[in-house]
Amino acid sequence: MIIGSEKDVTKAVLSELERAPDPRFREVMSAFIRHLHDFAREVKLTEEEFQAAVGYVVALGRHTNEAHNEAVLMAGTLGFSALICLLNNGDRGQTETDANLLGPFWRADAPLTRNGGSIVRSPTPGPALFVNAFFHDAAGKPIEGAEVDIWQSSPEGFYENQDPTQSDMNLRGKFITDADGHISFRSVKPAGYPIPIDGPVGDLLRAQRRHNMRPAHLHFLTYKTGFKTLISQLYVPDDRYIANDVQFGVTRHLIGNYVRHDEARAPDVKPPWYSLEHTFVMEKGAARLPKPPISGKARGERPAIPHLEPA
Ligand SMILES: [Fe+2]
Numbered sequence: 272m273i274i275g276s277e278k279d280v281t282k283a284v285l286s287e288l289e290r291a292p293d294p295r296f297r298e299v300m301s302a303f304i305r306h307l308h309d310f311a312r313e314v315k316l317t318e319e320e321f322q323a324a325v326g327y328v329v330a331l332g333r334h335t336n337e338a339h340n341e342a343v344l345m346a347g348t349l350g351f352s353a354l355i356c357l358l359n360n361g362d363r364g365q366t367e368t369d370a371n372l373l374g375p376f377w378r379a380d381a382p383l384t385r386n387g388g389s390i391v392r393s394p395t396p397g398p399a400l401f402v403n404a405f406f407h408d409a410a411g412k413p414i415e416g417a418e419v420d421i422w423q424s425s426p427e428g429f430y431e432n433q434d435p436t437q438s439d440m441n442l443r444g445k446f447i448t449d450a451d452g453h454i455s456f457r458s459v460k461p462a463g464y465p466i467p468i469d470g471p472v473g474d475l476l477r478a479q480r481r482h483n484m485r486p487a488h489l490h491f492l493t494y495k496t497g498f499k500t501l502i503s504q505l506y507v508p509d510d511r512y513i514a515n516d517v518q519f520g521v522t523r524h525l526i527g528n529y530v531r532h533d534e535a536r537a538p539d540v541k542p543p544w545y546s547l548e549h550t551f552v553m554e555k556g557a558a559r560l561p562k563p564p565i566s567g568k569a570r571g572e573r574p575a576i577p578h579l580e581p582a
Contacts, residue, residue, distance in 0.1 A: 483578065
């Protein structure tokens, strides 16, 4: 089609999309093109702004490597990951859900660990945390034999993949639920952490005068045939940023009951220590694993990630 005016461009692209044999691809891409073109019309996007936008897309790729995924970080920072999660879980957004963001730090192949074991694999100072998690179906029946991946930041706010001073797979583990749908393990209380701001996500936050902190949390990914893979996080309620997560992940339902204990528990558990208990509900569905956002561990020095203070 020969273009006669700016309106013809949208028509031409949409008509080319009609060639696509996959109906879902046609639906998604047609809507995307309509909204993208209308967006440019609405804000009267200038050529300079368009070039800057292309530069940001290129920068997302340049800042992504085997130990860091800037595209996932950007999706979270725009609230897009939280929106997609809530649109697709809890009866399509109608009911409370245990589902939450995957985030950029899940690695496949965490070491299989026995129930009651520890995921502290190299010296990691900080208050001890004892976790009991239960997995049920929607009718309340325990789910036995589910594989549960756990990962978290250290009390210094670093995942092991970011931090060469932690051993490989420190604060990560895979557990199998018992006949009661139960797993338990020992760890350390996670800390909130700043997300990296040396790439386009940092530019976006600075332009809005936003901080770059996530409140402390523990990640769960639970896999069992016959159930939709459950990706979840349990947030620490007394974290300074609990109501203002840079990734918009905190839902009321997933504020965990981290309980502080000031009495001695065992010779190797100094007070204060913490306990955490939660029952997760898994929805029936296809058990699919997401693509791991990263595959390796950082080398060299531990990065110093600055904290942005909100205006
Ligand atoms: Fe995280």
